[in-house]
Amino acid sequence: ETGVTQTPRHLVxxxxxxxxxxxxxxxGHNAMYWxxxxxxxxxxxxxxxxxxxxxxxxxxxxxxxxxxxxxxxxFLHLHTLQPEDSALYLCASSQAETRQGLAGELFxxxxxxxxxx
Amino acid sequence: xxxxxxxxxxxxxxxxxLVLLRCNYSSSVPPYLFWYVQYPNQGLQLxxxxxxxxxxxxxxxxxxxxxxxxxxxxxxxxPSAHMSDAAEYxxxxxxxxxxxxxxxxxxxxxxA
Numbered sequence: 685e686t687g688v689t690q691t692p693r694h695l696v697x698x699x700x701x702x703x704x705x706x707x708x709x710x711x712g713h714n715a716m717y718w719x720x721x722x723x724x725x726x727x728x729x730x731x732x733x734x735x736x737x738x739x740x741x742x743x744x745x746x747x748x749x750x751x752x753x754x755x756x757x758x759f760l761h762l763h764t765l766q767p768e769d770s771a772l773y774l775c776a777s778s779q780a781e782t783r784q785g786l787a788g789e790l791f792x793x794x795x796x797x798x799x800x801x
Numbered sequence: 802x803x804x805x806x807x808x809x810x811x812x813x814x815x816x817x818x819l820v821l822l823r824c825n826y827s828s829s830v831p832p833y834l835f836w837y838v839q840y841p842n843q844g845l846q847l848x849x850x851x852x853x854x855x856x857x858x859x860x861x862x863x864x865x866x867x868x869x870x871x872x873x874x875x876x877x878x879x880p881s882a883h884m885s886d887a888a889e890y891x892x893x894x895x896x897x898x899x900x901x902x903x904x905x906x907x908x909x910x911x912x913a
Contacts, residue, residue, distance in 0.1 A: 690844075726904060726906070727903040729900060740900065788833065788895070790901060791847075792845045793844050794842070795842075795843070
C-alpha cells in the first residue's frame with residue numbers, strides 16, 4: 685500500500701454509538717493531521733500530531749478523541765456525536781523539519797464520510 | 802492572523818477556454834502557498850506550491866500559479882480547460898508551524 689489510507693470510507697452511526705476512524709500513512713512522515721470538511725465551510729484543522737505528540741488541538745469537542753500510537757497510525761475515536769458532526773473527515777500527513785517546524789506539503793487520504801443520525 | 806480568500810465559490814468555463822481561479826492571502830510572515838485539487842469522493846492532492854525563488858510556479862496537469870507579493874495574490878491558471886479539470890480547488894497558506902490555512906474552495910465546472 686502507498687500514500688495515506690483511511691478506513692472506513694463511509695460510516696453511519698447513531699448519537700449513542702462509539703466508533704473509530706483509522707488512518708495509516710506509508711510515506712515515512714513524522715506528522716499526522718485530522719481535518720473536518722463540511723459542506724460550504726473551509727477545511728477545519730482538528731488535531732495535529734508530530735513525532736507522536738499532540739501539538740495542536742483546535743478547540744474540538746471532547747466527543748472527538750484522537751490517538752496516535754506511532755508515527756504511521758492515527759485514530760479518531762467518536763462517541764455521543766451530534767447530527768452536525770456529519771462531515772467528511774480527512775487524514776493527512778507531512779514531513780515536518782522540527783516538532784514545530786513548517787509542515788509543507790500535506791498528503792491526504794480519501795476521507796471517511798460520517799453520517800450521524 | 803493569516804487568512805485565505807478565494808474569489809468565487811463557483812467558476813464555469815467552456816472546454817478549451819482559459820481557467821483563472823483567484824486567491825488572495827494575508828500573512829504576517831513570508832508564506833508558503835499551495836493549490837490543492839479535490840475530485841469527487843476523494844481527498845485533496847497537491848497541484849503546485851510556492852516556497853521561495855521563482856514566482857511563477859508550474860504544477861501538474863498544465864496548471865500554474867504566480868506569486869505576487871505586492872498584490873498578496875496567488876492566482877491559479879490553465880491556458881486550456883479540459884473536462885477532466887472539473888473539481889474543487891483549494892488555495893492554502895502555511896506561514897509557519899503546522900497550521901495550513903485553507904480557503905473555502907472554488908468549484909470549477911467545464912462545459913463541453
